[in-house]
Amino acid sequence: MSAYGAKLRPYLFLILLKCCDFSFMLSLTNVHRDVPTRNGRFHILKGISFEAQAGEVTALLGPNGAGKTTTLSIAQGIDKASSGTVRLLGVDPYRAGAGLRSQVGVMLQDGGLPMAVTGERLLQHLQRLYQHPADIEALMDRLDIQDFRDRPIRRLSGGQRQRLGMAAALVGRPRVVFLDEPSAGLDPVSRQIVFELIEELKAVGVCIILTTHLLEDAQRLADHVVLIRDGRVEAAGSVEELTSTGLRPPFTFRVREELTTEQQQDFPSHLKLSRDELVSDSLVWCVAGIETPADLHALTAWMLKHNVMPMDMGLNSKSLEDVFWELTAHDHA
Amino acid sequence: MTTLDLAPVNKPHSASLVSKVLAQGRYETRVTVTNGEQLLVSIILPLLALAGLYFTDLFDSPGGPSTIDIATPGILALSVLSSGLTGQGIATGFDRRYGVLQYLATTPLGPVGLLLGKAVAVLMVQVTQLVVIGGVALLLGWSPAVSGLGFALLFVALGALAFTALGLLIAGTVRAEATLAITNISWVILGALGGVVFPIAEFAGSVFINYLPSAALGNGLRAALVEGNFDAVSCVILAVWTVVLSLGTIRWFKWR
Structure with a gap:
C-alpha cells in the first residue's frame, strides 16, 4: 500500500501544482446570474466560462444587453453569481477584502466618479489608499488630464471623464484591470492615447479585461475575444482563430x-x-x-x-x- | 516630467485601515465644506434659526432661563440633524445614484472604510458646527451650564451616529430624488415639531414625540446645557434608536 502511495506521489504533486496554477488571473466557470421579476426569474447569464491571462487583453464582445457588464460586475465581485465559480487572482472576488482590491483596478461604464470634486483631488485621494501607488503627475501627463485637472468632474466632457476613470483604475498599479467600454465617447486623439496605454500595460504583464461593442477595438487590441450573446459565450478564441473559422466561405x-x-x-x-x-x-x-x-x-x-x-x-x-x-x-x- | 511606472505591484498593498479611514474622512470633510448646499444646511440654516429665535423672544418667560439659553441647545441639536440626516443622506444618495459607492467599493477602501470615513467626516463637520454656532450664541449672551458640557458632548456624539445612520438608511434604500425630498422634509418636521428646537411642553398630547430620536436629542441637550443635568431617559431612548437605525442600515443598505 505504501509502495503504491510512493508511486502515486509525483502525480499527486503534479495535480496539486495544477490546482494552484495561477497563470489565469481570472477565471469564470459556468457562471449563472438571474434576477427575480414579476413573471418569474429572468436569466441574464446562462453559463459563462472564460479565462484571462497576464500580459493579455481579453475582450468581452457582444451586442447591447448581451450580459457583458453583468459578467464584468461578477468578475470584479461587485455582483454575486447565482451559481458557478469565479476566481480572481485565486480568490472569490465577492468575498475578498482590501488585499485583493489593492491589486485590481476597475473602470466602470458610467464612471462612478464623484461629481463635486476635481480630477486631481480624486486621484490624490485614491493614491492614499495604496502603499505603492503610481505617480499621479505622470499618469495625468500620460492621459492628457493636466488641462482639466482642477475642474470639478461634473463639468468635464464624456471623453475627459473616461480618461480620468482610466487614470483612477490605474492609480494602484494593478495586476488586473477591468475596463468597461474604455473607448466609448472618445475622439480619435484620446482613443489613440488610451489604446497606447493599454498596449503598454500589456507589455508590463498586466491582465486587461475589457468590454466593447466596437469590433474594431477588439480586433485592434484583443489577444483573446469572448463573444457573448444572450447570456452565453457564443465563441471564444484569438482574433485569428475566430476569423479563420466560421460559416461564411472565404x-x-x-x-x-x-x-x-x-x-x-x-x-x-x-x-x-x-x-x-x-x-x-x-x-x-x-x-x-x-x-x-x-x-x-x-x-x-x-x-x-x-x-x-x-x-x-x-x-x-x-x-x-x-x-x-x-x-x-x-x-x- | 516624471516617467510613468505601471508595472504591477505583485502583492497586496492596501494602505492600513486607519490611514484609509483618515484619508476618506479628510476627503469627505473637504467635499462637504466646499459644497455650498451642505454648508447651507449645516451652518447657515441653523444660524438663521438661532437668530430668528433670538429676535422673536419666543421662549421668554418671566423669571425663567433666557431665550438664548433655551434656544441654543435646540439649535445645536438641529445642526446634528442637518449634517447627519440631511447632509450625509443627500450626499450618499447621489453618490449611490452616480455609481460612486459602487466604484469606491472596488478600491481598497471597501465598505467598512467608507462608512468609518463618513463617520469621521460627520464628526469633523460637527466640531465646526459646535465652534461656529456655539461661538455666535456666546456672543448673543448664551451662558451654558458648564457642569453639563460633558453630557452635551455625549448626546451630540450619539445623535450624530443615530442621524447619520438614518440618513444612510434612507439614501441606501430609495432613489436619490426621494432621498432629497424625505431628508429635507424630515429636517423641517423633526426640527420644528419633533422636539428638537421647541421643548415638547409647548405642544399638547406630546407623549409620542418624546420617544423620537429628535426629541431625545433636544431634551438631552437642553437638560445638560440649561440645567447641567443628565437626562438618562433621553439618553437611553437615543441609544436604542442609534442601535436600531445602525442595524437597519447594515441590513437594508444597497450599494447601487
Missing part, C-alpha cells in the same frame, strides 16, 4: 447577370457554389473549398468555359465583424 464573386441552371450544374464538383446569404444582392456567389491554386484554376477554367466574367471576385480574409454578424445574424433577420 471566396466570393459577383456576376453581371444571373447564372443559368446549366452553368450552375456544370460547376466543378469538388467546390461548392452557393448564393451569399449575407448580402441582399443575388448576383453575389460564394465558393467553398478553394484551398490550393489548383482549386482556383478549376474555378477560372469553369468561368472560361461558360464565358462568365465576374465584376469582382476575391479571397476575403474575414474580419471580426463578419464573425460577429454571422453569430448574431438571426437576431437581426
Whole structure:
C-alpha cells in the first residue's frame, strides 16, 4: 500500500501544482446570474466560462444587453453569481477584502466618479489608499488630464471623464484591470492615447479585461475575444482563430447577370457554389473549398468555359465583424 | 516630467485601515465644506434659526432661563440633524445614484472604510458646527451650564451616529430624488415639531414625540446645557434608536 502511495506521489504533486496554477488571473466557470421579476426569474447569464491571462487583453464582445457588464460586475465581485465559480487572482472576488482590491483596478461604464470634486483631488485621494501607488503627475501627463485637472468632474466632457476613470483604475498599479467600454465617447486623439496605454500595460504583464461593442477595438487590441450573446459565450478564441473559422466561405464573386441552371450544374464538383446569404444582392456567389491554386484554376477554367466574367471576385480574409454578424445574424433577420 | 511606472505591484498593498479611514474622512470633510448646499444646511440654516429665535423672544418667560439659553441647545441639536440626516443622506444618495459607492467599493477602501470615513467626516463637520454656532450664541449672551458640557458632548456624539445612520438608511434604500425630498422634509418636521428646537411642553398630547430620536436629542441637550443635568431617559431612548437605525442600515443598505 505504501509502495503504491510512493508511486502515486509525483502525480499527486503534479495535480496539486495544477490546482494552484495561477497563470489565469481570472477565471469564470459556468457562471449563472438571474434576477427575480414579476413573471418569474429572468436569466441574464446562462453559463459563462472564460479565462484571462497576464500580459493579455481579453475582450468581452457582444451586442447591447448581451450580459457583458453583468459578467464584468461578477468578475470584479461587485455582483454575486447565482451559481458557478469565479476566481480572481485565486480568490472569490465577492468575498475578498482590501488585499485583493489593492491589486485590481476597475473602470466602470458610467464612471462612478464623484461629481463635486476635481480630477486631481480624486486621484490624490485614491493614491492614499495604496502603499505603492503610481505617480499621479505622470499618469495625468500620460492621459492628457493636466488641462482639466482642477475642474470639478461634473463639468468635464464624456471623453475627459473616461480618461480620468482610466487614470483612477490605474492609480494602484494593478495586476488586473477591468475596463468597461474604455473607448466609448472618445475622439480619435484620446482613443489613440488610451489604446497606447493599454498596449503598454500589456507589455508590463498586466491582465486587461475589457468590454466593447466596437469590433474594431477588439480586433485592434484583443489577444483573446469572448463573444457573448444572450447570456452565453457564443465563441471564444484569438482574433485569428475566430476569423479563420466560421460559416461564411472565404471566396466570393459577383456576376453581371444571373447564372443559368446549366452553368450552375456544370460547376466543378469538388467546390461548392452557393448564393451569399449575407448580402441582399443575388448576383453575389460564394465558393467553398478553394484551398490550393489548383482549386482556383478549376474555378477560372469553369468561368472560361461558360464565358462568365465576374465584376469582382476575391479571397476575403474575414474580419471580426463578419464573425460577429454571422453569430448574431438571426437576431437581426 | 516624471516617467510613468505601471508595472504591477505583485502583492497586496492596501494602505492600513486607519490611514484609509483618515484619508476618506479628510476627503469627505473637504467635499462637504466646499459644497455650498451642505454648508447651507449645516451652518447657515441653523444660524438663521438661532437668530430668528433670538429676535422673536419666543421662549421668554418671566423669571425663567433666557431665550438664548433655551434656544441654543435646540439649535445645536438641529445642526446634528442637518449634517447627519440631511447632509450625509443627500450626499450618499447621489453618490449611490452616480455609481460612486459602487466604484469606491472596488478600491481598497471597501465598505467598512467608507462608512468609518463618513463617520469621521460627520464628526469633523460637527466640531465646526459646535465652534461656529456655539461661538455666535456666546456672543448673543448664551451662558451654558458648564457642569453639563460633558453630557452635551455625549448626546451630540450619539445623535450624530443615530442621524447619520438614518440618513444612510434612507439614501441606501430609495432613489436619490426621494432621498432629497424625505431628508429635507424630515429636517423641517423633526426640527420644528419633533422636539428638537421647541421643548415638547409647548405642544399638547406630546407623549409620542418624546420617544423620537429628535426629541431625545433636544431634551438631552437642553437638560445638560440649561440645567447641567443628565437626562438618562433621553439618553437611553437615543441609544436604542442609534442601535436600531445602525442595524437597519447594515441590513437594508444597497450599494447601487
